[in-house]
Every structure is written in structure tokens, then in C-alpha cells.
Amino acid sequence: MAVVHEVKINDIREKYKTTSFSNFKKTELCKKLQNSIYYNKREEAFFWTCEMLCSNMLLEIWDTYLILMSKYIHIYNPKLPLYLNKKYSEFRDIVGADDSLRNIQNNQNLRLIFCSITTVLSCSEKLTILDHLQHKFVFKIESLYENLKAPNTTFVDLVYKQDDPVEYLIPFNEFIYHLTETKQKVAIIYWLNWIIEYDILCRKKKKNIGCVARDIYQNQKKNLETNIIWIIWDAIFIVMKDGKISHNVVNIVNSIYNLFMIRYCVSINKKRMCLICHAIELVLLHKEVKYNIPILNKSDELKNMEENIYIVMEQIKKNEIKTLPDVGPTKKMDMYQNIYMNL
Numbered sequence: 001m002a003v004v005h006e007v008k009i010n011d012i013r014e015k016y017k018t019t020s021f022s023n024f025k026k027t028e029l030c031k032k033l034q035n036s037i038y039y040n041k042r043e044e045a046f047f048w049t050c051e052m053l054c055s056n057m058l059l060e061i062w063d064t065y066l067i068l069m070s071k072y073i074h075i076y077n078p079k080l081p082l083y084l085n086k087k088y089s090e091f092r093d094i095v096g097a098d099d100s101l102r103n104i105q106n107n108q109n110l111r112l113i114f115c116s117i118t119t120v121l122s123c124s125e126k127l128t129i130l131d132h133l134q135h136k137f138v139f140k141i142e143s144l145y146e147n148l149k150a151p152n153t154t155f156v157d158l159v160y161k162q163d164d165p166v167e168y169l170i171p172f173n174e175f176i177y178h179l180t181e182t183k184q185k186v187a188i189i190y191w192l193n194w195i196i197e198y199d200i201l202c203r204k205k206k207k208n209i210g211c212v213a214r215d216i217y218q219n220q221k222k223n224l225e226t227n228i229i230w231i232i233w234d235a236i237f238i239v240m241k242d243g244k245i246s247h248n249v250v251n252i253v254n255s256i257y258n259l260f261m262i263r264y265c266v267s268i269n270k271k272r273m274c275l276i277c278h279a280i281e282l283v284l285l286h287k288e289v290k291y292n293i294p295i296l297n298k299s300d301e302l303k304n305m306e307e308n309i310y311i312v313m314e315q316i317k318k319n320e321i322k323t324l325p326d327v328g329p330t331k332k333m334d335m336y337q338n339i340y341m342n343l
Contacts (some may be wrong), residue, residue, distance in 0.1 A: 007313035009054060009105040011320040020055040022319040029057065030064050033118075037068055040122045043312075049118045050312045054105050058095070059263055061114060062088070063271065066259055068121050070278035075289050076125040078248075078282070081255035083120065083295050087113050088259065111309050119305070120296050149187065150177035158242075159235040161212040168209070168228060171195050176235055183284050189277060192232065196269050199228050203266065217261070229269050233257060236279050249286045253279045 011021070020026050029052050036044035052061050069080050091113050095104070104110060148170070156173035158180070175191035178184050202209050210226030214234050219225040240250055260275045282289065296302070 006108050007310055007317055009317060009320055010322060013321055016055045020051055022051055022316055030060050033064050037118060037121045042122055045118045045122055046115055046308055046312045049114050050316055053114055054316055056101055056104055062262055065117055070274040072126040072128055073124045074278045074281055078289050078291055078293060079295050081252050085255035085258050087117055115305060115309055116302060119301055123296055123301055150174050159231055159238055164211045165209045179239055188280060227266050240283055245286050248291045249282050253282055
């Protein structure tokens with residue numbers, strides 16, 4: 001087997017603000033990567049993966065992976081969260097040791113991590129999960145009561161602590177009622193959406209309604225540690241524990257939770273809501289999920305990985321900038337020079 005040499009990027013740019021390494025609009029790259037993986041267009045997916053890597057769009061790559069995993073694949077590759085969690089640990093070790101742009105662009109191990117994930121996601125069976133309701137919430141008392149189904153308000157006792165906000169008591173009671181009793185996914189997702197959207201509305205109005213900090217998440221920033229999202233996760237973990245759910249499901253949900261927390265900030269609650277839906281799906285269908293499905297059906301899909309990376313990186317390397325362009329005198333300097341020459 002021939003030795004494949006690594007492609008080294010020698011680019012003078014320190015940042016890629018609005019355009020990527022090869023001069024694509026950065027705002028379009030996530031969608032391009034997502035579509036190419038979804039439709040299993042492997043060559044395109046490799047290109048967009050490496051293009052985003054060279055453009056230092058690391059968080060954007062991970063967010064794209066998480067959306068694909070939880071929104072489109074979920075139980076059709078049940079052990080995928082374990083795989084992604086493991087790969088993220090490997091990624092964090094590499095970047096933690098050296099997060100310079102040159103290391104990110106030229107580290108062959110990073111290229112292998114991302115391209116192997118891209119391959120696994122591309123080969124996974126996909127089907128959209130219900131994760132977002134096209135519903136305009138009206139946060140008024142009369143609208144709230146129209147959707148109440150729980151026979152009493154004791155269901156919230158499963159998760160609510162003494163100083164948790166009274167404003168969320170009824171919505172959480174409904175959420176937990178459907179999660180533990182009816183197991184109706186539409187109703188569960190409705191109240192999940194309601195809670196997240198109401199939190200967004202309150203923060204827009206500078207009215208931060210926090211909860212009691214949970215052991216599952218600790219942060220020095222109080223607004224992060226007391227965000228209402230942790231009651232949702234706390235409820236999922238408690239239901240798992242009380243429901244005698246197998247270690248397989250527990251480990252997978254723990255991995256989903258770890259992935260949800262990547263570079264956590266309150267603004268990602270809505271963006272990563274599909275991960276919460278993924279966890280709920282596993283809890284609801286834990287007896288039906290086929291855990292013997294391999295992460296990758298054909299192991300030979302990962303063959304020639306380095307050769308494929310070399311081909312893509314050679315293509316991307318053509319767009320590197322090695323020297324600064326000559327900058328001529330400014331218009332103001334030209335004007336002064338013309339005045340001086342005409343004296």
C-alpha cells in the first residue's frame with residue numbers, strides 16, 4: 001500500500017470572518033455539509049468537512065453533526081451518540097493541547113476524526129423525528145388552560161424543588177404527566193416547546209426566571225447554572241431511573257446529554273432541542289430499539305480514508321493565500337499627491 005503524504009496548509013490569514021478558506025460564504029457551509037451528509041454524497045461531504053475545518057468552524061461542524069444525529073438518524077443508529085461522545089473527547093484532547101489555527105488546519109488526526117464521523121453519519125439510515133411544532137404560542141392564562149390534560153398537579157413533585165419557579169409549575173406538571181403516563185410524543189414535545197419558548201420570551205424582556213441549581217450541571221455563571229432547561233434533563237434522568245430502563249439506554253442518553261452540553265449557553269436550548277427529543281424518544285421506545293445495529297454497517301467504508309483526505313486537501317490547498325496583496329496608496333493620499341504635483 002502506497003504511503004499517503006499529508007497536505008500542509010500555509011495560509012497567512014489569521015481569521016475567516018464572513019468567507020471561508022476557499023472564499024465560500026460561511027453562513028452557507030453548515031447547510032451544504034448537512035445536505036451532503038443527509039443524501040450520502042460522500043465526496044461533497046468530505047470537501048465541506050475539510051473546508052469548514054480549514055476555516056476554523058469547529059463548533060459549527062459539531063452542531064451540524066448533532067442535528068443530523070438527533071433530528072434525522074436517532075434510533076436508526078442507536079449507539080451513534082456513544083461514538084460521537086468518544087470522538088468529541090478525542091477532539092477536545094487535541095485542541096486542548098494546541099488550539100492554534102495552524103494546528104487545526106494541519107493536524108491529520110483532526111482530519112481523520114471529522115471525516116470518519118462524516119462517513120458514519122452519511123452511511124446511517126435517516127428519518128425525520130418530530131422535534132419542532134410550527135405553533136405560535138400565546139402566553140396567556142386562558143390559552144394555557146386550553147391544553148391542560150393532567151388530572152392534578154402532583155406529577156411535578158417528581159422533579160420540582162422547593163424554590164423552583166412557580167411560573168413553570170403547571171407546564172412542567174403537564175410535561176411530566178405525558179412523559180410518565182400518556183407517553184404521547186406530540187403532547188410531550190408541545191410542552192417542551194412551550195417551556196423553551198417561554199424562557200426565550202422572558203430573557204428578551206430581561207426577566208430571568210431561574211430554577212434551583214441541579215447536581216447534573218454546575219457552572220460559575222448563575223444564569224447558566226439555573227436555566228430552566230436543567231429541570232427538563234433532570235426529569236428525563238429521574239424517569240429513566242424509576243422506569244428500570246436498561247444500561248444501554250442510560251449510557252446512550254448520558255452521551256446525548258454530554259453532547260448537548262458542548263460549549264453550552266442559553267441560546268442553544270432551542271437549537272439543540274432535537275437532542276432532548278432524541279433522549280425522550282429513547283426513553284419512550286427503550287424496549288423497541290434495536291441495540292445490535294452496528295454504528296457502521298460496512299467497515300470497509302473507512303478504508304482509503306487518508307487517501308480521500310489527501311485528495312480533498314490538495315483541492316482546498318489551491319485556495320491558500322501565501323502573501324499579502326499589494327495595497328496601493330489610498331484615495332486621500334492620491335488627492336494630496338495630485339495637489340502637491342500641481343503646485
